[in-house]
Amino acid sequence: xxxxxxxxxxxxxxxxxxxxxxxxxxxxxxxxxxxxxxxxxxxxxxxxxxxxxxxxxxxxxxxxxxxxxxxxxxxxxxxxxxxxxxxxxxxxxxxxxxxxxxxxxxxxxxxxxxxxxxxxxxxxxxxxxxxxxxxxxxxxxxxxxxxxxxxxxxxxxxxxxxxxxxxxxxxxxxxxxxxxxxxxxxxxxxxxxxxxxxxxxxxxxxxxxxxxxxxxxxxxxxxxxxxxxxxxxxxxxxxxxxxxxxxxxxxxxxxxxxxxxxxxxxxxxxxxxxxxxxxxxxxxxxxxxxxxxxxxxxxxxxxxxxxxxxxxxxxxxxxxxxxxxxxxxxxxxxxxxxxxxxxxxxxxxxxxxxxxxxxxxxxxxxxxxxxxxxxxxxxxxxxxxxxxxxxxxxxxxxxxxxxxxxxxxxxxxxxxxxxxxxxxxxxxxxxxxxxxxxxxxxxxxxxxxxxxxxxxxxxxxxxxxxxxxxxxxxxxxxxxxxxxxxxxxxxxxxxxxxxxxxxxxxxxxxxxxxxxxxxxxxxxxxxxxxxxxxxxxxxxxxxxxxxxxxxxxxxxxxxxxxxxxxxxxxxxxxxxxxxxxxxxxxxxxxxxxxxxxxxxxxxxxxxxxxxxxxxxxxxxxxxxxxxxxxxxxxxxxxxxxxxxx
Numbered sequence: 248x249x250x251x252x253x254x255x256x257x258x259x260x261x262x263x264x265x266x267x268x269x270x271x272x273x274x275x276x277x278x279x280x281x282x283x284x285x286x287x288x289x290x291x292x293x294x295x296x297x298x299x300x301x302x303x304x305x306x307x308x309x310x311x312x313x314x315x316x317x318x319x320x321x322x323x324x325x326x327x328x329x330x331x332x333x334x335x336x337x338x339x340x341x342x343x344x345x346x347x348x349x350x351x352x353x354x355x356x357x358x359x360x361x362x363x364x365x366x367x368x369x370x371x372x373x374x375x376x377x378x379x380x381x382x383x384x385x386x387x388x389x390x391x392x393x394x395x396x397x398x399x400x401x402x403x404x405x406x407x408x409x410x411x412x413x414x415x416x417x418x419x420x421x422x423x424x425x426x427x428x429x430x431x432x433x434x435x436x437x438x439x440x441x442x443x444x445x446x447x448x449x450x451x452x453x454x455x456x457x458x459x460x461x462x463x464x465x466x467x468x469x470x471x472x473x474x475x476x477x478x479x480x481x482x483x484x485x486x487x488x489x490x491x492x493x494x495x496x497x498x499x500x501x502x503x504x505x506x507x508x509x510x511x512x513x514x515x516x517x518x519x520x521x522x523x524x525x526x527x528x529x530x531x532x533x534x535x536x537x538x539x540x541x542x543x544x545x546x547x548x549x550x551x552x553x554x555x556x557x558x559x560x561x562x563x564x565x566x567x568x569x570x571x572x573x574x575x576x577x578x579x580x581x582x583x584x585x586x587x588x589x590x591x592x593x594x595x596x597x598x599x600x601x602x603x604x605x606x607x608x609x610x611x612x613x614x615x616x617x618x619x620x621x622x623x624x625x626x627x628x629x630x631x632x633x634x635x636x637x638x639x640x641x642x643x644x645x646x647x648x649x650x651x652x653x654x655x656x657x658x659x660x661x662x663x664x665x666x667x668x669x670x671x672x673x674x675x676x677x678x679x680x681x682x683x684x685x686x687x688x689x690x691x692x693x694x695x696x697x698x699x700x701x702x703x704x705x706x707x708x709x710x711x712x713x714x715x716x717x718x719x720x721x722x723x724x725x726x727x728x729x730x731x732x733x734x735x736x737x738x739x740x741x742x743x744x745x746x747x748x749x750x751x752x753x754x755x756x757x758x759x760x761x762x763x764x765x766x767x768x769x770x771x772x773x774x775x776x777x778x779x780x781x782x783x784x785x786x787x788x789x790x791x792x793x794x795x796x797x798x799x800x801x802x803x804x805x806x807x808x809x810x811x812x813x814x815x816x817x818x819x820x821x822x823x824x825x826x827x828x829x830x831x832x833x834x835x836x837x838x839x840x841x842x843x844x845x846x847x848x849x850x851x852x853x854x855x856x857x858x859x860x861x862x863x864x865x866x867x868x869x870x871x872x873x874x875x876x877x878x879x880x881x882x883x884x885x886x887x888x889x890x891x892x
Contacts, residue, residue: 260398337362344502447467568588
């Protein structure tokens with residue numbers, strides 16, 4: 248059983264496009280009248296800062312444009328002096344993690360409210376965590392007083408973020424989500440948010456790499472950064488963040504770029520101790536291996552992949568490993584100086600973590616080959632089929648021998664298929680695909696009789712039969728009288744409906760499986776009368792095995808599954824102006840109906856409303872036919888839907 252403690256931090260978030268105009272309202276809502284406007288002073292941010300200054304108007308009492316990476320205490324002291332001099336009562340910060348960090352550092356010292364306007368994907372704006380650098384060493388602390396009161400996300404502000412910074416900032420957000428998934432403080436809430444963030448980052452970064460002006464992709468990435476930031480604020484940080492703080496605070500490496508380089512290597516180090524988290528990350532990204540997949544994603548979008556490329560000296564690696572292991576902190580895998588030394592050397596060299604190759608370009612090439620398809624639905628189906636098959640192959644690391652066995656299996660299924668035996672339908676049925684498609688169709692008309700799979704033994708154009716006729720011929724079995732009605736949703740009879748009926752004999756065989764039979768038997772076509780009704784004699788259906796002398800049967804045997812179907816009668820109803828209905832009626836109390844025993848119908852075709860009474864009777868029959876001993880009564884009404892809804 249999983250145990251956890253979850254605390255939701257009370258931060259107000261305004262998300263959208265053009266929301267910069269709402270910052271003044273938020274300041275006044277917090278009671279602010281003398282604002283200190285904080286920024287990093289970069290040229291790229293200058294225009295947005297000017298816009299924000301105009302929005303705030305006379306509320307601006309002071310400005311500080313000196314925010315710096317890793318929040319040096321000496322910079323904070325400079326801003327604090329100006330804050331006190333101008334009697335500031337509210338902090339407004341615009342920019343990335345450095346500006347947010349400065350606002351937090353000031354807030355924790357003064358208890359002033361904060362309004363943060365992020366222009367990157369840092370995520371720190373929604374965390375109660377502050378990292379500061381003192382004498383070249385970065386430390387972190389957490390407090391409710393650090394958490395900003397309001398965050399205003401304006402997607403339009405991120406359009407000015409250079410492509411390279413967008414990539415590294417986005418990977419920084421990904422790092423928050425990754426560490427949240429294997430944190431000892433993780434909860435179902437943080438898991439859900441982290442996985443959504445991982446999925447969104449995996450989609451948005453390649454889209455932005457292709458088109459940096461893609462507003463939808465930027466919105467998705469900004470939302471992912473928000474979700475990942477919430478996760479970061481709710482759980483403890485592990486190896487990745489501690490290592491990046493060491494590299495940034497002590498060796499002066501750039502924050503987001505360092506996170507980008509280190510992330511796949513920190514993941515690879517922790518992977519043996521956090522296999523479930525890594526599997527979930529891999530699935531969210533659609534890759535077979537999480538650390539290698541993240542490395543490939545970074546490479547694909549042009550992000551940095553080596554500490555050497557960021558300017559770190561190889562001679563500093565041992566010192567970094569020593570500092571990173573000097574104080575204990577929660578992490579899935581035990582931290583050793585040797586292990587971290589190896590990690591840092593891999594990161595310094597930019598070595599790809601071991602894992603399956605990045606085959607997404609191949610998948611994209613195959614998908615692109617469908618671009619000239621003029622049928623949109625066909626293009627969609629083929630595209631999704633290719634992506635699903637490729638992901639399946641990669642995730643399971645298929646070998647040529649395994650794939651050849653699959654091809655041989657399908658080839659044999661094709662060879663054994665005839666007009667009277669459909670092995671591919673059997674395969675679809677036994678894998679549950681037929682029932683999935685059927686359930687999707689039936690869900691669109693929930694107030695009609697449930698549909699069911701067609702099965703492999705339907706034969707088009709069965710012989711027409713008169714009401715009251717016996718479709719069993721001379722075959723032995725318990726006699727069955729069926730009194731069937733077809734109505735619309737309101738219960739009004741549907742006249743002229745054509746109904747095909749087919750079933751097995753008492754030994755579990757259909758007529759097409761019995762070459763000695765002369766013509767069709769236990770199958771017929773009826774037409775409903777003015778009351779929507781038809782009747783016929785047959786025999787009580789029995790449980791039977793699907794054909795198991797072919798590849799599908801061997802598959803079932805190999806995995807320890809039985810081949811049996813619960814006893815049933817098939818119906819296919821087609822009436823002008825109505826949606827066709829393919830369904831089955833199952834004998835209540837029959838074998839293979841109870842899933843609790845592990846002996847459920849082998850093609851997963853059971854639906855509760857299709858289990859009905861085949862009532863035991865003796866004596867006179869409805870049409871006066873003489874029957875010795877027991878006979879059964881099937882009295883059932885099918886409800887079908889009109890084509891117009």
